[in-house]
Amino acid sequence: MNEIRVATPRETPHDRAPRILVVEDEAALALLLAYNLESEGFQVEHVERGDEAEIRLAESVPDLVILDWMLPGVSGLEICRRLRARDDTRTMPIIMLTARGDENERVRGLSVGADDYVVKPFSTPELMARVHALLRRARPERVATRLVAGDIDLDRETRRVKRGGREIHLGPTEFRLLEYLMEKPGRVFSRAQLLDSVWGLSAEIDERTVDVHVGRLRKAIIRGREKDPIRTVRGTGYSFDETFGRN
Known part of the structure; x- marks a missing residue:
């Protein structure tokens, strides 16, 4: 897809x-x-x-x-x-x-x-x-059971993520992070925005914590030469690549 x-x-x-x-x-x-x-x-x-x-x-x-x-x-x-x-x-x-x-x-x-x-x-x-x-x-994507991009399939009901048919094991924070980015492909979010939306308004966490969890997420979802679906925008933050999965 x-x-x-x-x-x-x-x-x-x-x-x-x-x-x-x-x-x-x-x-x-x-x-x-x-x-x-x-x-x-x-x-x-x-x-x-x-x-x-x-x-x-x-x-x-x-x-x-x-x-x-x-x-x-x-x-x-x-x-x-x-x-x-x-x-x-x-x-x-x-x-x-x-x-x-x-x-x-x-x-x-x-x-x-x-x-x-x-x-x-x-x-x-x-x-x-x-x-x-x-x-x-x-916002139909906010009331959808699943989000699918390319070979990545995120199921909100079962809290499972698959890529190319294989199960990807994510921690709760990495799951929420991937889910939030997939909801708005192409949109760039600052670290502060991600902390606000993924960790919660009351979270007192250093912004660099976002980098750590993005690193964990990438390690979990990328195997071998698979394409990275998360785009780093230097000096700004991260986005889910809207071109991911296109030939």
């Missing part, structure tokens, strides 16, 4: 669950959202202010944002507009929460780039369904 492909859509394991940022200044509502999202298997972050959300989004891009319209600092409407102007967040799913229910306000929210618009008070099961639907459309 010459391209990344995904198999039958299924939900990802918890440790690779999509990350959702909740931007909501009502503490009780934010707690309710976080509880229900985590119950659905998502990783959840929460900030209360619009300016805090902008800082967090500049550090790391989540898979989806649930964004309140009225926020201290910067309004949700303005945040949505700015996110749509950025290349790395242009297509990121955004659900706008608001107490404004009239049609003109709905149109305004959608016109600045929100993918969905939910009026308070809302049905929690309905909101969860909308979250799942947006993620399926926006």
